[in-house]
Amino acid sequence: MSSTSFPFLPVLVALPLVGAIATAFIPKTKPQLAKVVALAISVVVLGITVAAVIAFDTNGDRLQLAESYKWIPQWGLRFSFAVDGIALVMVALSALLVPIVILASWKDADDDGSGGRRNVPTFFALMLALEATMIGVFAASDVLLFYIFFEVMLVPMYFLIGSYGGPRRQYAAVKFFLYSLVGGMLMLAAVIGLWVTAKNGLGHATFDWQEIVNLAKNGGIPGDLQKWLFLGFFAAFAIKAPFFPFHTWLPDAGGAAPAGAAALLVGVLDKVGTYGILRYCLPIFPEASKYFATLAIVLSLVGVLYGALLAVGQTDLKRLVAYTSISHFGFIGIGIFAFSSQAVTGSVLYMVNHGLATGLLFIVVGFLVRRRGSQSISDFGGAGKLMPLMAGVFLIAGLASLALPGTSPFVSEFLVLIGTFSVNKTVAILAALGMVLAAAYILWMFQRTMQGTLNPALKDVAPMKKDLSVREKVVVAPLIVLIIALGVYPKPVLDMIEPAVKATIQDVGKSDPVPTAADGAQK
Template identity: 50%
Template sequence: MSILTVMWIVPAVGAIAAALLPARAGRSRAATDSAAKYIGLAASAAVLVMIIVVAARFKTDGDRYQFVESHYWIKDFGARYAVGVDGIAVVLLLLTAALVPVLLLAGWRDADGGHDDVVVKSGPIGAVPGPGRYVALILAVEAMVIVSFISLDVLLFYIVFEAMLIPMYFLLGGFGGTASDPAQRSRAAVKFLLYNLFGGLIMMAAVIGLWVVTDHHGGGTFDLRAITEAISSGQLHIDPGVEKALFGGFIFAFAVKAPLWPLHSWLPDAAVQSTPASAVLMMAVVDKVGTFAMLRYCVQLFPDATRYFTPLIITLSVISIIYGAIVAIGQRDVMRLIAYTSISHFGFIVLGIFAFTSQGQSGSTLYMVNHGISTAALMLVAGFLVARRGTRNIADFGGTARVAPVLAGVFLIAGLATLSLPGLSPFISEFLVLIGTFTRYPVAAIIASTAIVLAAIYILWTYQRMMTGPATDDSAKVRDLGHRELLVLTPLLALLLVFGIYPKPLLSLIDPAVGHTLTTVHQTDPPPTAALKGGDPK
């Protein structure tokens, strides 16, 4: 059993243990609740230690996929339990493992039915909430996300891709944030489930079609490595029409998960109605499975179809970037504003992937990590503030910096990271995406770069309305961040600063994997077009 298998088994076992803790009353119930929370922290901390070990032992100049474990699962269909990691998977596993314990701490009182200042009501989905269920659902999501990142079998990936919807559905619908409405929360959870299930059904047809195609060439298989090698070497030829149809089935499901305009509308509702910790888990971790899968599956399994549809996807990406930023400016709900900023950021990620340049794809992968960190910081600090006031309406705030300067300062830093301020980690990833895109699609890069100005508008204007000016009567009662909240936010701010100044540890893992991907699909960076002093282009 490889360390990768142990990595997802630990949170899966932790989820079972937390869920099976007996429900009790009085002091015994308090002890049981605390036990569930500490089980979650212990399991997630163990996962973090294991992925740090994997990252430390990963050889950037070694085999593309390392720590590989492969066993036949359904031999008649060529399905395997096959797992392994490349540099892209390693950095996304690091993001997942680092965020989950932070989110458990951030939502320490969510499952108790209350925050530090206000009561949080449960909804009709999971009408009897509790720490055991809450922790179990988060750990279940973590286990499935880990499997999705390490899977080297298309069928295995598809199963966990769909299965993770179940615990996320109960998290979104059963545990609501401050000022959320139980009926609206139930509708948002159902909308989330229906959108993603529909995308998954389309993908299921494409997965079956992929097996049929490989079965016509010497035995069906779902092995990602075998299929991509056969396609790259010319041993497996897929009819162009069939390839386009299969690509469409995969990209549709991933575009819903990402989410890419116009398949995005489930995200703002789900983010607003859930707890901040659940919203971060969804946007910073689960949704990354969609963009990761575009890079690993769509690009490598269907290279010709990918090139055919690239102009369309580039167009949709640019629309997502501008649309998300413009709509964010007009939001009155601070949590909905943050959700729309994520739609804009996911547009940048998809744009870099389909630019088919090393800078673009490295920037996109780094963007996945940096977006997860910055969104977690902004969403969580906004959630702490909303919990104190009991409202998400931006107009109800004002003068918060006078009474809670640390909270306001953290909000400003997280906001500046969201708009990709130089010196904070999202800057270098956005810069790489724009540079990588410009070399192939200069018009798309120029239009996308206008989002930088739009981001400055929605972040700085929001900060001005919520944090500056005289304190209102209600704002005067807001207390500053407590010890637990500082413990949650400090690591996130530290990562924003460290990777903003020195992103090399992440890029050293990402770059070789991106190089392998481009080589597999026979793509190279465009030659430079600038002329040297002598007049010869280099």
């Protein structure tokens, strides 16, 4: 493990946490100060993340930027942070989205839509607390530390949805919390089982990821136990991601959450599920991963098609976007369990690109909903005539979401499909149907909201006549630039994730099928 002079990862976790506490203590009467402080801190975090990305050596060790501090020696629990390429791009995605979302939510917490006052500093403090836990969950290299971040992450999100969300926020917040907690508790049982096995196998108590992976490599986790422990972890991740049939909380949570929080929920939080599968399920339980791969692929495939079909039928903008994500998570799941380096690379890239594209989509939808005061598609119609720029951005976000060539999700979706095709043709062909449905739900949504004759009711809604403000332009610009840039030139990200993907596939013990016709499409 390489040692660095600057403890990037602990700082990246601690700084937003300190910022959150500081912001929480800003008096309610100074909302502007709270916003500025929160934004400034998240920008500094982004800066440090960029430095960390630069410090990361793509040809170096698997785990880098490692830092480890003592915590609870009796359990072998340590504050251990270290990232591989996959984790680092997820950390970068979180650090990028948070300042954008903070800026996008600038006015979302000011009132509750019906004139009620809300506590602005708390809203931004919760955002920063969420950032700390998101970065922590990706940066942790200790299984229990990962679990702790995984669970604690629920608390700020719960209050973001419950206190600042839409009409059905209480129901959505509790549902979100309970679903995640079910998975989390099953994972806790598996974590305990893993810990006991590791303690007996290694002779000392440890949660260190590397030690446990090495133990697993040497066959230290017997087959039957592996299956049970895998299921414990997988249940948590499948609920988090979410895979069919554990997805029903997402449309409720995504629909009720304030747009910024929804962007983070779908853009980053849900990726913890797929990330967890890659980082924990596959290397620690290789045999069980192969055993359950078919099941996981079937669930993912159902998710692709079912999510897309439900998205077509939605009448609520935010719920529609949430359902599209279920479909996209299906793609990611298929790619992971195809166990070919192309497909897995595609999945990881998809995690990033989906964060950008869906993040942008949720943010734009948030702008629209805030102006109109309604999430219902039928309350819009022809709005593009009033706000041409907004319509343009909405279209770009939509097209990115349906993976149009030239936008970054295309590269990843294509990689997943090619990589899967070389392993299982049927699955790849069926999954490709999801792309067709994607065109249906995105374009139809765009048509119903932005095109056609102007909905007469919109004329009476003054905010609907205001096109993107400067603040809103600043919010969407970096995302659009990244979506296009990574769509044309994904190499920097691919370079970063490929070694980690290769190592992960080796852990599973799968040899990579030789890419045939599709060779060369990768870069």
